[in-house]
Amino acid sequence: MMLEVERLDAFYGQQQALFDVAFAIEEGHVRTLLGANGAGKTTVLRALCGMVRTGGEIRFDGRRISGWATEDIVRLGIAHVPDGRGTFLRVSVEENLQLGAITRRNRAAIATDIERVFDHFPRLRERRRQQAGTLSGGEQQMLAVGRALMLRPRLMLLDEPSFGLAPLIVEELFEILRQVNREMGVAMLIVEQNAALALDLAEHAYLLETGRVVMDAAAAVIGADESIRRSYLGY
Amino acid sequence: MQLLLQQVMAGLANGAIYAGMALAVVMIFLAIDHLNFAQGEMATFSAYVAWQLIAWGTPYWVAFVATVILSFIGGVVIERILFKPLHNASILANLVAFIALFSILNSLDGYLWDYTIKTFPTPFGTKPMFGSVLIDAHEAGMIAVTGLLLGFLYLFFRGTRLGLAMRAAAHNPESARLVGIRVGWMTALGWGIAAAIGAVAGMLIAPVVFLDPNMMFGVLLYGFAGAVLGGLTSPGGAVLGGFAVGIIENLAGTYIPYVGRDLKLTIALVVIVAVLMVRPAGLFGRSAVSRV
Amino acid sequence: MTTPQNDTVPFPAAAVASAAPRRARPAARHWVLAGVVAVAVVLPFYFHGFVVFQLTQVMIYGLAILGLNLLTGFSGQFSVGHGAFYGLGAYVTAILMQRYGIAYYWTLPAAGGVCFVVGFLFGLPALRLQGLYLALVTFAAAVALPQLLKFHGFEGWTGGVQGIVVDQPDAPAFLPIGADRWLYYFTLAVVLVMFAGAASLVKSRTGRAIMAIRDNPIAAAAMGINAPLYKTLTFGFSALYTGIAGALGALAVQFVAPDSFSLFLSISFLVGLILGGMGSLPGCLFGGLFVLYVPNIAESVSRGLAGAVYGVIMLLVVFAMPSGAAGFTRFAVAYLSRLRNR
Numbered sequence: 051m052m053l054e055v056e057r058l059d060a061f062y063g064q065q066q067a068l069f070d071v072a073f074a075i076e077e078g079h080v081r082t083l084l085g086a087n088g089a090g091k092t093t094v095l096r097a098l099c100g101m102v103r104t105g106g107e108i109r110f111d112g113r114r115i116s117g118w119a120t121e122d123i124v125r126l127g128i129a130h131v132p133d134g135r136g137t138f139l140r141v142s143v144e145e146n147l148q149l150g151a152i153t154r155r156n157r158a159a160i161a162t163d164i165e166r167v168f169d170h171f172p173r174l175r176e177r178r179r180q181q182a183g184t185l186s187g188g189e190q191q192m193l194a195v196g197r198a199l200m201l202r203p204r205l206m207l208l209d210e211p212s213f214g215l216a217p218l219i220v221e222e223l224f225e226i227l228r229q230v231n232r233e234m235g236v237a238m239l240i241v242e243q244n245a246a247l248a249l250d251l252a253e254h255a256y257l258l259e260t261g262r263v264v265m266d267a268a269a270a271v272i273g274a275d276e277s278i279r280r281s282y283l284g285y
Numbered sequence: 286m287q288l289l290l291q292q293v294m295a296g297l298a299n300g301a302i303y304a305g306m307a308l309a310v311v312m313i314f315l316a317i318d319h320l321n322f323a324q325g326e327m328a329t330f331s332a333y334v335a336w337q338l339i340a341w342g343t344p345y346w347v348a349f350v351a352t353v354i355l356s357f358i359g360g361v362v363i364e365r366i367l368f369k370p371l372h373n374a375s376i377l378a379n380l381v382a383f384i385a386l387f388s389i390l391n392s393l394d395g396y397l398w399d400y401t402i403k404t405f406p407t408p409f410g411t412k413p414m415f416g417s418v419l420i421d422a423h424e425a426g427m428i429a430v431t432g433l434l435l436g437f438l439y440l441f442f443r444g445t446r447l448g449l450a451m452r453a454a455a456h457n458p459e460s461a462r463l464v465g466i467r468v469g470w471m472t473a474l475g476w477g478i479a480a481a482i483g484a485v486a487g488m489l490i491a492p493v494v495f496l497d498p499n500m501m502f503g504v505l506l507y508g509f510a511g512a513v514l515g516g517l518t519s520p521g522g523a524v525l526g527g528f529a530v531g532i533i534e535n536l537a538g539t540y541i542p543y544v545g546r547d548l549k550l551t552i553a554l555v556v557i558v559a560v561l562m563v564r565p566a567g568l569f570g571r572s573a574v575s576r577v
Numbered sequence: 578m579t580t581p582q583n584d585t586v587p588f589p590a591a592a593v594a595s596a597a598p599r600r601a602r603p604a605a606r607h608w609v610l611a612g613v614v615a616v617a618v619v620l621p622f623y624f625h626g627f628v629v630f631q632l633t634q635v636m637i638y639g640l641a642i643l644g645l646n647l648l649t650g651f652s653g654q655f656s657v658g659h660g661a662f663y664g665l666g667a668y669v670t671a672i673l674m675q676r677y678g679i680a681y682y683w684t685l686p687a688a689g690g691v692c693f694v695v696g697f698l699f700g701l702p703a704l705r706l707q708g709l710y711l712a713l714v715t716f717a718a719a720v721a722l723p724q725l726l727k728f729h730g731f732e733g734w735t736g737g738v739q740g741i742v743v744d745q746p747d748a749p750a751f752l753p754i755g756a757d758r759w760l761y762y763f764t765l766a767v768v769l770v771m772f773a774g775a776a777s778l779v780k781s782r783t784g785r786a787i788m789a790i791r792d793n794p795i796a797a798a799a800m801g802i803n804a805p806l807y808k809t810l811t812f813g814f815s816a817l818y819t820g821i822a823g824a825l826g827a828l829a830v831q832f833v834a835p836d837s838f839s840l841f842l843s844i845s846f847l848v849g850l851i852l853g854g855m856g857s858l859p860g861c862l863f864g865g866l867f868v869l870y871v872p873n874i875a876e877s878v879s880r881g882l883a884g885a886v887y888g889v890i891m892l893l894v895v896f897a898m899p900s901g902a903a904g905f906t907r908f909a910v911a912y913l914s915r916l917r918n919r
Contacts, residue, residue, distance in 0.1 A: 099463070101459075119462075120462040120463065121461075121462045121465050121466060121467050121468065124462070124463060124464065124465040125465045129463075130463050132459075132460075132463065136457070136459065136460035136463060137460070138453050138456060138457050138460060139456075139457070140452075140456050140518075141449070141452065141453070141456075145449060148446070148449060149449060149450070149453050149461075149464050149466075150464050152446060152449070152450050152453075152464055152465060152466060153464070153465035153466075197464065201464065201465070367892070370896055371895070371896070371899060373899075374895075374899035374900070375855075375899070375900070377851045377855060378851065378895050378899045378900070380847075380851065381848055381851050381852065381891055381892075381895045382891075382892060382895060384844060384847075384848055384888075384891065385887075385888035385889070385891040385892045385895070386888065387888070388884045388885065388887050388888035388891070389884065389885045389888035389889065391884055392881075392882050392883065392884025392885035392886075392887075392888070393882070393885055395881070395884075396881045396882050396885070506716075509713065510713070513713060551717055551720060551721040551724060554713065554714075554716075554717035554720070554721075555717065557713070558702065558713070558714050558717065562702055
């Protein structure tokens with residue numbers, strides 16, 4: 051098991067946001083976290099990256115990483131595409147990608163990877179020297195995913211990648227995620243409001259409600275269960 | 286016309302000082318994303334340290350290098366001790382820390398080295414350059430060093446990965462952590478570099494304005510003004526801004542009748558403000574574009 | 578540099594708390610307030626002249642800081658130059674009293690009026706400048722004022738470098754108290770009225786509009802709030818408050834001179850505001866205490882290193898209470914009430 055989470059609690063100040071959350075992700079697998087607004091999905095991702103105060107256990111490759119600083123967790127190979135994208139607005143598109151690889155040493159490999167990201171996202175290649183703050187929402191989302199890929203991560207955490215994007219672009223994006231998972235064996239934990247899309251890509255899904263995991267099943271099972279879909283996923 | 290030219294040249298000579306300071310200000314801004322109000326005091330303290338080393342018999346260039354290194358370390362230490370505990374606090378709490386630092390250093394200078402004005406040696410000599418009295422060797426040296434520093438820093442911040450990481454850490458610390466950058470150390474490094482640049486500026490300025498605890502106050506102010514005028518995100522602009530401020534200050538002093546020594550400062554600031562009204566990001570600044 | 582982020586929880590909390598139908602909280606606050614005022618009224622009779630003078634000064638500085646608070650905490654506009662408004666108010670009082678023989682109580686509205694106009698005019702160019710740039714402009718004002726006051730051309734009015742001596746106002750004939758105590762009560766009355774004014778401004782619709790502009794100018798504009806008008810008005814009122822404080826200061830110290838209103842005063846106000854707690858009304862008094870007493874304490878610890886000691890004390894206070902005294906008090910009260918509820 052690559053990532054194991056047990057008895058995870060999370061706090062914003064005095065407010066508890068997660069209660070006794072548990073899940074696991076195997077190498078190369080895609081899992082999705084579903085649930086309504088405010089259920090705590092983003093909090094789970096932030097907890098994994100050490101961005102909120104937590105209780106409980108988080109283990110990566112058997113090593114306990116709860117309490118580690120964000121930057122050290124990232125260096126283990128966990129790339130987080132946050133909600134809001136976290137783009138470095140003041141530097142260029144290409145510099146954003148270089149920043150994604152800032153902890154790596156092999157210049158040649160980095161350069162190759164940059165070209166590879168541009169192959170996935172040709173629109174970004176056109177704008178490579180442009181200031182990232184001038185990009186549209188969809189382009190910034192692609193840039194955020196590209197930046198995460200530059201880490202050559204073993205695990206990617208994506209927070210609502212479809213947010214604010216036109217449907218056609220969302221489809222493109224998820225197709226690229228599928229490719230990346232297949233060809234590079236990158237495991238993913240995807241938080242999504244667009245449940246249909248997520249369940250199509252993921253093998254396994256967790257359903258979160260007010261900070262607790264209420265369902266833990268194969269994606270196909272959840273997708274097929276009409277009552278769950280109606281009450282939790284809205285379709 | 287002759288007078289005008291002379292005053293412009295004299296302004297340029299002073300401007301070299303302000304340009305150097307403005308450069309330091311902008312570089313610090315790039316590295317830590319806010320202004321270091323105690324910059325001047327740190328520079329003065331460094332100059333005093335250099336003075337002391339020289340007074341104890343150290344050769345000039347040895348003292349110069351030693352002071353730069355000590356200042357670098359000092360900058361890192363100050364950041365770790367004073368500003369790291371406050372990094373979650375508001376900008377204003379940090380402002381108080383800056384003011385406190387200013388006060389402490391200023392007071393220490395006076396206490397350790399008293400308030401008598403001291404002379405500071407120049408490595409360049411004071412012979413007139415280019416056969417004219419308008420600019421002497423030291424001033425030419427200042428301009429040259431400022432230019433070198435500018436070049437070096439430009440290369441560092443634009444051309445190296447470490448420079449890019451520092452800019453990212455200053456500009457968006459949370460995202461920087463998400464790509465694995467150790468933001469705390471980047472900030473400390475930024476402070477170290479800022480302190481080192483300040484030390485160089487202080488050691489170059491001291492021969493001209495003489496060393497006393499309040500040496501840098503006016504200079505820092507003009508440096509800020511120059512940096513703001515040129516645009517806080519543009520090192521080249523800051524240098525030009527510094528020169529511009531020097532010229533404006535001199536011309537104001539010469540041509541506006543009621544302006545005595547004391548009012549020159551205000552006039553310079555007024556002009557800067559006027560420019561900002563027209564171009565809020567400074568002459569060469571690039572306002573960060575962000576979508577609503 | 579961005580405009581200062583607000584620690585100003587008390588402002589919105591006050592607005593919300595007064596709307597919420599809770600009985601216990603408002604009563605407790607009112608009792609505390611009444612208690613404090615009662616103590617303030619009684620204090621002068623336990624102390625002799627010099628301490629009464631110092632207490633008066635604390636209130637005056639608190640009022641000056643309140644003016645700065647209106648601008649910086651409330652409206653999010655940065656000023657490093659409020660010492661200039663303080664000095665302006667002081668000089669208006671001095672000139673009106675000594676050159677034109679006007680009674681001291683009339684000089685207060687005059688000082689307020691002059692400062693309001695100047696502040697308002699200042700607010701106009703300030704509209705185009707954010708955070709750091711505004712700070713630079715106000716800084717220029719703070720540096721300029723002493724120099725302008727010393728300027729030859731104005732010496733007829735300002736008395737140049739020597740300044741003007743101000744007569745101490747006497748207590749009214751029917752009150753058997755000394756001039757010091759009279760001034761204390763006069764100041765107390767003015768300060769209470771003005772603090773009450775500020776409190777009601779904060780809770781009003783205008784107040785909320787101003788806070789909206791501070792928190793999210795684009796959304797505020799989209800809601801139709803006339804930002805430029807509110808911002809310049811706030812500048813005016815902020816200057817008015819500090820100007821009246823300056824006028825009272827002139828009466829208390831009985832002297833005005835250019836070097837009393839230097840940059841150090843402006844910075845002291847700002848430090849006092851931050852340490853007291855941005856956006857907090859009672860915090861302003863803590864700030865006033867700090868500005869009055871700490872420099873003296875620093876000097877008594879070490880004459881040569883007074884500045885360093887002052888700096889160290891500032892650091893200790895800000896490390897212990899990063900959100901100011903007000904923030905700390907809120908935190909302590911919340912912590913204690915959680916302990917009680919366990």
